[in-house]
Amino acid sequence: DTAVSQTPKYLVTQMGNDKSIKCEQNLGHDTMYWYKQDSKKFLKIMFSYNNKELIINETVPNRFSPKSPDKAHLNLHINSLELGDSAVYFCASSQEAGGGGRTEAFFGQGTRLTVV
Amino acid sequence: AQSVTQPDIHITVSEGASLELRCNYSYGATPYLFWYVQSPGQGLQLLLKYFSGDTLVQGIKGFEAEFKRSQSSFNLRKPSVHWSDAAEYFCAVGRTGKLIFGQGTTLQVKP
Numbered sequence: 468d469t470a471v472s473q474t475p476k477y478l479v480t481q482m483g484n485d486k487s488i489k490c491e492q493n494l495g496h497d498t499m500y501w502y503k504q505d506s507k508k509f510l511k512i513m514f515s516y517n518n519k520e521l522i523i524n525e526t527v528p529n530r531f532s533p534k535s536p537d538k539a540h541l542n543l544h545i546n547s548l549e550l551g552d553s554a555v556y557f558c559a560s561s562q563e564a565g566g567g568g569r570t571e572a573f574f575g576q577g578t579r580l581t582v583v
Numbered sequence: 584a585q586s587v588t589q590p591d592i593h594i595t596v597s598e599g600a601s602l603e604l605r606c607n608y609s610y611g612a613t614p615y616l617f618w619y620v621q622s623p624g625q626g627l628q629l630l631l632k633y634f635s636g637d638t639l640v641q642g643i644k645g646f647e648a649e650f651k652r653s654q655s656s657f658n659l660r661k662p663s664v665h666w667s668d669a670a671e672y673f674c675a676v677g678r679t680g681k682l683i684f685g686q687g688t689t690l691q692v693k694p
Contacts, residue, residue: 471626500681508671510627510684523681557626571617572682574626 470494471575473558479581480548487544488578490558498522498563499541500572501533504555513556516541548582555579585610587676589685596664597693604659604688606674615677616657618648621687622670630672633657644668666692 471492480486492499500523501513515523519535530546545552558575586609596602608614615634619627631642638650648659657674669692674685 498680502682508621508687510673510682510687512681512683515680525681559627571629571632572677574619574628576624576626 469575471558471560471573473556473575473578475578476576477579477581479583482548482550482582484548485544485546486548486580487542488556488558488580490541490543490575492539492558492560492573494560494562494573496560496562496573497538498561499535499538500559500561501541501543502557502559502574504557504577506554510557514541514543545580548580550582553580553582585614585676585678585683587674587683587685589672589674589688591688592686593689593691595691595693598666599663602659602661602664602668602690604672604674604690606657606659606685607655608657608674608676609655610676610678612678613652616648616650617675617677617682618642618646618657618659619673619675619684620644620670621673627673630659664690664692666694668692 473490498517500515504510513527514533516535532544535541555577557577559572561572562570588607617632618630621627630646633640633650641647672688675682
């Protein structure tokens with residue numbers, strides 16, 4: 468039983484396309500996140516949701532739109548993909564909105580997005 | 584501003600040797616500190632965390648870390664490295680609802 472699962476694991480697409488990455492957690496956590504890992508392996512938060520409400524939006528371009536249909540799911544839709552969007556995108560979840568605070572975050576396996 | 588620095592980009596140790604990975608943080612209040620490990624093609628797995636109390640914390644896979652407030656450090660240690668420890672290691676500060684990561688340290692283990 469995977470705690471935080473993302474699909475797809477790999478995504479190769481052309482510039483200008485629109486794509487989505489799905490994330491589901493079965494831990495019963497209230498908060499979910501999207502992190503981006505760039506080519507230098509630097510990890511940075513993009514968004515976080517608590518009980519389906521957006522609480523962190525870390526200066527991400529409007530082309531990125533997260534959607535949380537329920538607290539177990541957080542999807543990431545990307546419009547008009549650019550070469551610079553190529554990265555590994557990680558979904559994570561934690562028990563509280565502070566996690567990354569007093570509670571640890573559990574990460575998915577990542578989605579490697581390559582824009583050509 | 585909050586930040587995390589891992590001074591060593593790449594470290595190579597021999598199998599069986601001891602290991603210390605450095606982490607320095609900048610944060611105004613008492614931080615929540617984490618070490619995560621990322622194996623090739625995998626997600627991040629928590630090794631250990633520090634919130635308060637005993638400054639020496641034990642984690643999984645034989646790792647430990649020591650919080651030193653005076654040095655703003657949270658260094659990760661292991662007395663004897665195994666070949667399977669080769670991976671990317673990330674130190675992170677947690678506060679205000681998110682994790683702030685260091686640049687990561689790549690650990691290579693020589694046979």
